[in-house]
Amino acid sequence: MEYGPSVYIISITLIKLLAGLLFLIAYLRTRRFSTLLISFAWFLSIPVATFGAVDIRVENAMISLAYAFTLLAVFRLIQEERIISLPKSITIAVPLALAVTGVGTSLIKSIPDEGYLIDGIFEFIAGLIVIESLSAYYKRNAKGLGISLALSGIMSTLYPMFYQKPPNMLITSIAAWLIIVPQFWFYSKIIYSERFFKWPQSMETSALKIEGTHIIPPSEFEDVKDKVGLYPTLAFLRNFKPFPGWISYLLSTVEMPKALYPTDLYKITEISTKYFKEAQQKGTKGIAIIEGLEFLKLYNDFDAVAKMLSNVRDCATLNNGTLIVFAEESAWDKKEWATLRRILGEE
Template identity: 30%
Template structure:
C-alpha cells in the first residue's frame, strides 16, 4: 500500500513537471523558431503520456511513449549539433530511431506470446530509452561546452545522470525496499533536467544561435547602401559573424543568416516576412551579446523591398526606427541594402531621416 502511494505521488509530480516543460519549450519554439526545443518539448509530452499510462496500467502505451521520450531527446540533441555545424552528416539522426525499433520489436514479441516477463516487456524499452538520453547528455556535455559554457555542462550532466538512472530502473524497480528512494530520485532528476532544459532553451546563446563576435570598426547606427555596394560589404566583413536577413545566396560562411521567405517550412534559418517582432528580438539579442563581448555587432538586411511588400511602408519605417535606436544603445551597426528605384520620393525622404547618416560615411574595415 505504501509503495503504491509513493508510486502514484511520484507519477503525479512527473506528469505535472513534464506538462509544464512541454508548454515552456513549445512557447520557446513558437517565439524563436529554434527547432531542437520542438523535439525536446515533444519528448516531455511523451514522458507525460508515459507517466499517465503507468498510473492507468496501460503498459503498452507506457513503454512505447517512454521509448519515444528517449528517441526525441536524442533527436533534439542531434539537431542542435547539426545547427552548430558540429555534426555535418544527417545520418546520425538514425540513432534516434533505435529506442523505438527495439521497443516495437519487444512489443511484437509480447503480442505473439514469446515473452510476458516484466523485465523484457518493460525493462528493456526503459533501458534502451535511458541509453538514448544518456547519449544525448554525452553529446551536449562533450561537444557544446565551448559554445554554451556552463549551460551545456549542467544540462549534459543531468541528461547523463537521468539516462543512467533509467537504464538501472529495471533492476531497482525489482527491489521493493529501494522503491521509495527510486521514486524520489526519479522525480528529483526529472525536475532538475527540465529546469536546465528550459534555462538552456531560453539562454541568449541558444536563441541567437550562439553568434560569436570578433572585432570590427564601424560607426554605430543605421545606414543604407545601394545594391552595387553589397558585394564590397560581403568582402569587407567576410571574417566577421554578421547577423543577416537576406533573400540572396553566396554569403560568407561566418555570417549567421536567416532567409526571409513566406514559405512555411520548419527550419531555424528561415524568417517569415511578417515576423518583424521576431526579427527585432533576434537583432536585439545579438547586439546585446556583441556589446557584452566588447565590440559592436553588425546586422545586415538585404530584403527591405520584400519586407515592404508584406508589411507596408509605415510598419517598415517604425521597424527601422526601432532598430536604429537599439543599434545606438548597444553600439551596433544596422546596414540596409536599399534600391532607390523601388521607393517613391516621400518614402525615401522618410528613410533618410531615419538613417544615422549616408552610406558614404560607413567604413567597412576589419581590425584584425
C-alpha cells in the first residue's frame, strides 16, 4: 500500500476510534441511549471509504449499519429532548430498512453501491433534521453538526464513483478530514455540554419545587429562571431572555421567527394548551411563563388579557402544570390587579 493511502486510512481510523470511545464513555456517565447509538455508529464506520483497502461489499454493509445507527441516534436524541413525539414506524422502520438494504445488496452483488447511495441521502436528511430540531437547544453546535452530517451524506453518494480510481490522496485526505473532524468536534461539544449531562436530572419535576399558579414581580425573573434552569419550559417573553433550551416566544410587533404579535392572544392560549397536554401525556409537568402583560395591555383591553390568562391557567391546572406570570403591580389599577390575582389563585 502506498504511503498516501496509509496515512489517510490510519488517521481516519484513529479519529473514528477516539470518537467511538469518547461517546461510549459519555454514555456510561449520562446513560443517554442516543450517545450509545452514536458511539456504535462511529465504530461501525471504521472500515468505510478505504478506497479498496477493504472489500466494497464490507464497506457497503458497514456504511449502511453506521448510518442506520446515526439516524437512530438522531431520532432518539429528539425524543430525549422531548422536541416532538415520533412514531415507531419512523424511528425504527426507516433505519432498519437502510441497514437491511445495505447488508442485503452486499450479500447479493459483487460490487454493491446502494448502501452509499441510499444511506448518503438519508444522512443528508438527518443533517437537516439536526439543524431544524436541535438548534434551539444546542445553537451553533447543532447547526455545525447538521452541516457536517449533510456534507458527509453528499460525499457518501459520490464515493462509488471514485472507489476503484480514487483521486489524489492528499486532496481526498484533506476533504475527509474537513468533514470528519468538525463532525467529531460538534458531536463532542453537544454530548459533553452542561445541558446534555444535566438534562435527565432537570426532568425531575419534584426537585423544582414550583407548583400551581403564581403572579410575581419582574424583579424576581432571574431568580425563577435559575430555579427552572434546563427544564423544558414554555415562555412568552417581552423584556427578558429565555434560558437555553426553553420553548420561547417573543412578544413583539416586529415580524420574526418565534415572535407573536401582541393582539394574537389566542395563539398564546393555543400554544399553551398544546404544550400542557403533551407534557401530561408524556408523564411530565409543564411549566409556562408569561412576561410582558403590560405590553399586551397596550394592544388589548383588559378583559381580553384576563380571559387569555384564565384560559391558560385552567389548562395548566387541568394538566397538573405550573403557570408563572410576571407583572408589575404599579402598572395596574387596584381593580385590575385584584382581578389578575384572583384569576391566578393568589387571593
